[in-house]
Amino acid sequence: MKIHVQDFDFYYGDTKVLHGINLDVPERQVTALIGPSGCGKSTFLRSINRMNDVIPEARGAGLIEVDGKDIYAPGTDVVALRRRVGMVFQKSNPFPKSIFDNVAYGLRIGGVRDKRALAATVERSLQRAALWNEVKDRLREPAMALSGGQQQRLCIARALAVDPEILLMDEPASALDPIATTKIEELIWELKANYTIVIVTHNMQQAARVSDRTAFFMLGRLVEYAETNTIFMNPKEKMTEDYVTGRFG
Amino acid sequence: MHVLRHFDKDIEEIKAHLLRMGAMVEDSIQQSIRALLEGDLAMAEQVIANDDRIDQMEIQIDQHVIELIAKMQPAAGDLRFVATVMKITPELERIADLAQDVCERVIEMSSEPAIKPMTYLPRLAEDAQKMVRDALDAFVRGDAGLARAVIRNDDVVDQLTEESFRALLTYMLENPRNISPAIRLTFIGKYFERMADGATNICEMVVYLVEGRMIKHSAES
Amino acid sequence: MKRKIVSRLAEIFCAVCVLLALVPLVLILFYVIKEGISSLNLAFFTHMPRPVGETGGGMANAIVGTLILIGLAALFAVPVGCIAGVHLAEYPTTRFSSAVRFAADVLNGVPSIVIGLFAYGLLVLPVKRFNAVAGGFALGLLMLPIVVRTTEELLRLVPAGMREGALALGATRSRAVFSVILPAALPGILTGILVALARVAGETAPLLFTALNNQYFSTNIAQPIASLTVQVFTYANSPYDDWHRQAWAGAFLLVMMILTLSIVARLAVRRLERMNRA
Numbered sequence: 001m002k003i004h005v006q007d008f009d010f011y012y013g014d015t016k017v018l019h020g021i022n023l024d025v026p027e028r029q030v031t032a033l034i035g036p037s038g039c040g041k042s043t044f045l046r047s048i049n050r051m052n053d054v055i056p057e058a059r060g061a062g063l064i065e066v067d068g069k070d071i072y073a074p075g076t077d078v079v080a081l082r083r084r085v086g087m088v089f090q091k092s093n094p095f096p097k098s099i100f101d102n103v104a105y106g107l108r109i110g111g112v113r114d115k116r117a118l119a120a121t122v123e124r125s126l127q128r129a130a131l132w133n134e135v136k137d138r139l140r141e142p143a144m145a146l147s148g149g150q151q152q153r154l155c156i157a158r159a160l161a162v163d164p165e166i167l168l169m170d171e172p173a174s175a176l177d178p179i180a181t182t183k184i185e186e187l188i189w190e191l192k193a194n195y196t197i198v199i200v201t202h203n204m205q206q207a208a209r210v211s212d213r214t215a216f217f218m219l220g221r222l223v224e225y226a227e228t229n230t231i232f233m234n235p236k237e238k239m240t241e242d243y244v245t246g247r248f249g
Numbered sequence: 250m251h252v253l254r255h256f257d258k259d260i261e262e263i264k265a266h267l268l269r270m271g272a273m274v275e276d277s278i279q280q281s282i283r284a285l286l287e288g289d290l291a292m293a294e295q296v297i298a299n300d301d302r303i304d305q306m307e308i309q310i311d312q313h314v315i316e317l318i319a320k321m322q323p324a325a326g327d328l329r330f331v332a333t334v335m336k337i338t339p340e341l342e343r344i345a346d347l348a349q350d351v352c353e354r355v356i357e358m359s360s361e362p363a364i365k366p367m368t369y370l371p372r373l374a375e376d377a378q379k380m381v382r383d384a385l386d387a388f389v390r391g392d393a394g395l396a397r398a399v400i401r402n403d404d405v406v407d408q409l410t411e412e413s414f415r416a417l418l419t420y421m422l423e424n425p426r427n428i429s430p431a432i433r434l435t436f437i438g439k440y441f442e443r444m445a446d447g448a449t450n451i452c453e454m455v456v457y458l459v460e461g462r463m464i465k466h467s468a469e470s
Numbered sequence: 471m472k473r474k475i476v477s478r479l480a481e482i483f484c485a486v487c488v489l490l491a492l493v494p495l496v497l498i499l500f501y502v503i504k505e506g507i508s509s510l511n512l513a514f515f516t517h518m519p520r521p522v523g524e525t526g527g528g529m530a531n532a533i534v535g536t537l538i539l540i541g542l543a544a545l546f547a548v549p550v551g552c553i554a555g556v557h558l559a560e561y562p563t564t565r566f567s568s569a570v571r572f573a574a575d576v577l578n579g580v581p582s583i584v585i586g587l588f589a590y591g592l593l594v595l596p597v598k599r600f601n602a603v604a605g606g607f608a609l610g611l612l613m614l615p616i617v618v619r620t621t622e623e624l625l626r627l628v629p630a631g632m633r634e635g636a637l638a639l640g641a642t643r644s645r646a647v648f649s650v651i652l653p654a655a656l657p658g659i660l661t662g663i664l665v666a667l668a669r670v671a672g673e674t675a676p677l678l679f680t681a682l683n684n685q686y687f688s689t690n691i692a693q694p695i696a697s698l699t700v701q702v703f704t705y706a707n708s709p710y711d712d713w714h715r716q717a718w719a720g721a722f723l724l725v726m727m728i729l730t731l732s733i734v735a736r737l738a739v740r741r742l743e744r745m746n747r748a
Binding site: 205214234244246 | 251252253256313322323324325327328329461469
């Protein structure tokens, strides 16, 4: 298992928002986290690369192992963790730099200076993100000039450039139009050959289209976790069935 | 209930439509049995005439279901429901066609000498009729147990068909003049046996709908 | 119908207020231009002031001096102010930050002459000589609160997503601030700095006790240095007509300088903002 979660709780101050999550994410597959708003799926996702650390009063309790190592163990190098576990956000957040500098950012802060190495990695990452052909002639232009869908693919390329093993995606297509969304979904499908992907989505059909396994969260608890086909064709839990068929109020 | 209430309405409409079709098919079976046992040719003609309406219903229900899939992207139980409906409609249509076939043979036989009162055939016909009725009940009530009982009964129907055939064979051997009507009756027996098969198929889908398990072509069926 | 009339009246009222607000500015510009432009000639830019009583001469030393002084001011205020602004933006709720913010606000309100006296006590008395450094320092103190507040405000305006993006790529917090957030806020901060510079370029009082003035051309910052503002002050107070005219020219030049700084600010910002938008 690439990611092993055991009895994981999460607190914002005194409020417990995740209760005893148990989850195993297999390698090189897409695992989707679904559930109504506020069910904790994003909080859980951000716990995997410890992005919740930046929130004061937020703390996790329990076990999350990536490749067998507890990421909340004292002395864990969070910076190194975040290079192995990349993240793409709901609202694309390219830096106000050129396209090239955006993708190269992670490499540069990692100490890579060699121009050729940077250029090669930038090209490879942009190709992996299915963006290279659209931007190869304007790498020095501002990233902000790209369309929404292109910006999101740029952020994916940026995340891929540091060669993570795991890619966390927090509603990556929710701010995009249907065509851009479909392109992202296709990209995810291609990426899973090389990366372990965990995606939070509030769009159930997207989860059904794109993922191999699906976890249904509700009020901070993991209600059901199974193969996507099972969740969407024959779920075990009534709550899952109700959610997936749209019987929720 | 679905948050989208018109989703519920659509499903109820499809169910009701399917049950109306089922009722019409049951009527056709009933009428074909009476035509067979009482030699009522007018009834036989009526069954044949009604078949068109049943065919139309199959098309309409299928259309309604496809629209629902396009609009609502049903999932889980709803998805199994639409898959089941789309598998039941052609079965019902075939059963209705079989009733029509029975009536056609009855009409052909009317100009031929009658055979001694049949023993196995009436039982076979009524068994098949009951199976179809139970299959539709199982669908309406979501009763997997009843569906399984119907499936098991198919063996009985097959047995009755075989015995009916043997009896008719005897008639044929007795008197060459019996051959023609006996053969028509053999056909009729086959038709009822296939109605029972259709009811069995419907019940397999009901089990799928209720339990999420596909038992077609497995040891259970 | 009544609503339309009320709306129209409100529009007219607003327009009138805008005009009233513009009137002083227009009058000042008009007056300064009228009085000053006739005295502006090449000599004004290139010659030194003539001894008392003689006609002719220019304000070359004062022009250079003002530039040097605001350069020094920027040198003092920009690094300190920016870093302070960064701290305030990164730790917005600590008691220390509240205290710093309060101090900056108070400093903003201190009369410029008091600041001049402070610089006098700190940097003039110990060396027993008026010098440009003290003048630059005083101007820097005047700039400081503006730079601090502008930096803090603009850093706060940078979308939080940018910080998250940097952190998620494995940047440490300080790396994220200095390599992503600060550059993103840079156009606005630069505007703030240039605006502050334009403001202190027009200060007179603090320079009276620090940089004083200098009749001669000097770029030695350990010595007194001339400045446009003090020169205008001196000439305006004099009884000589020629000097009065030159004072007007100096005033005109000051206004032009401030105008130029503002325009440069806008142009520079527009170039920098190229990366921020499309």
